[in-house]
Amino acid sequence: MYRRLNMWNPFRRKEQRSEPITIDEFLSYMGVNNTGAGEYVSPQTAEALPAVMNAVTVIAESVASMPCYLYALKEDGRERIYRHPVEYLLNEMPNRNQTPYQFKYTMMRHCLLTGNAYAVIKWNNKGEPVSLTPYQPSAVNIFRKVTGEHIYQVTDLNGVTRNYLQDEILHLRHSSLDGFMGRSPVTVCRETIGLGLAQQRHGAAIMKNGLMASGLISTAEWLDDAKAQKAVKALERYKGAKNAGKTPILEGSMEYKQLGMTNQDAEWLQSRTFTISDIARIYNISPIFLQDYSNSSYANFSEASRAFLSQTLRPWLTNFEQQLKDALMIDLTSSSKKRHLIEFDTSDLLRTSQNERFNSYDVAIKAGVMSPNEVRRREGLPPYAGGDEFSQAWKQTVEVKRGDSVNENEVNDA
Secondary structure (H helix, E strand, O other): OEEEEEEEEOOOOOOOOOOOHHHHHHHOOOOOOOOOOOEEEEEEEOOHHHHHHHHHHHHHHHHHOOOOOEEEEEEEEEEEEOOOOOHHHHHHHOOOOOHHHHHHHHHHHHHHHHOEEEEEEOOOOOEEEEEEEOOOHHHHEEEEOOOOOOOEEEHHHHHHHHHHHHEEEEEOOOOOOOOOOOOOHHOOOHHHHHHHHHHHHHHHHHHHHHOOOOOOEEOOHHHHHHHHHHHHHHOOOOOOOOOOOOOOOOOOEEEEEOOOOHHHHHHHHHHHHHHHHHHHHHHOHHHHOOOOOOOOOOOOOOHHHHHHHHHHHHHHHHHHHHEEEEEEEEOOOOOOOOHHHEOOOOOOOOOOHHHHHHHHHHHHHHHOOOOOHHHHHHHHOOOOOOOOOOOOHHHHHHHHHHHHHHHHHHHHHO
């Protein structure tokens, strides 16, 4: 009796996997609309609008590019923890298929478009998280038990459905009304996005079917094919940049009338600009980050970056940090002696020019706020012996000022 060996065959036909379309995609394909502008708006169709695509990408990429650190809180400050399962997931390998950047980018993109983002947490027998695997929001259904607990029903790419408890899911939510389920900015403001999609479709229809000539030539005479070809050939020598400024000579009773932009075309272009401003309001982001520099009021990029961090990113970062802590640090209770903090490092976003950084470092070192080795570590340089000592220059400054005031009093008494 022979045993059949399952050997790898490079010519074997690969298994085809197809992800089922969502109900939103199906309705969009069928031509159904859910807005007054006649467009069907969903998280999938909204990204066809460049302003939405850009806003979501800018915010998601900014959050994903920031490292996320775990700290232990102490009475005299905090200390970063390097060897911990949570720190490994956030900065090394959240799952077998994604890098930390890709994981954070996926979660933020899902949340920005649908208002909810889900990742399955795998725990080992020690109660430590070992992987974070995100899933499409459309693949997750949530049921509430009589006891008040929630069950997450997740369907994977193979169509297999599994149920997970709340402690097995990282649920990132945005703009929630009930405190549990998030709301999609696309769904809440779908009329604005639908208007932008309709304007985009209108412009495409004009380019396809409309008359895009720069001018018209009219004549009172009847032109047969031979005369028409002759007239067109005569005008050929006035085309192109090298012939700009030349005065064309028309034959007979021909007249040339230049066609400019109509009022309707100008209003259409203005409405497109207004749509960009509306999308910027939806995501609370400055239009300059959507490549609209018409009303830029920032003196330089560093000021724009600070405004972007404080006004746009800070709420998203705080929400993400606290959801990570709530999902991954479940061993912490009110009676626990240990306190931890998960925080994104935003220093790279606020990174200024080398001259500005070194001037601020000089002030921090002289004031005794930072040591030289802390500055070198921030600049990616190795420490040196004696660099952990803090400067005492601030004490000397105080003593000199006191000495000057004493001398002034002696002079006044004299």
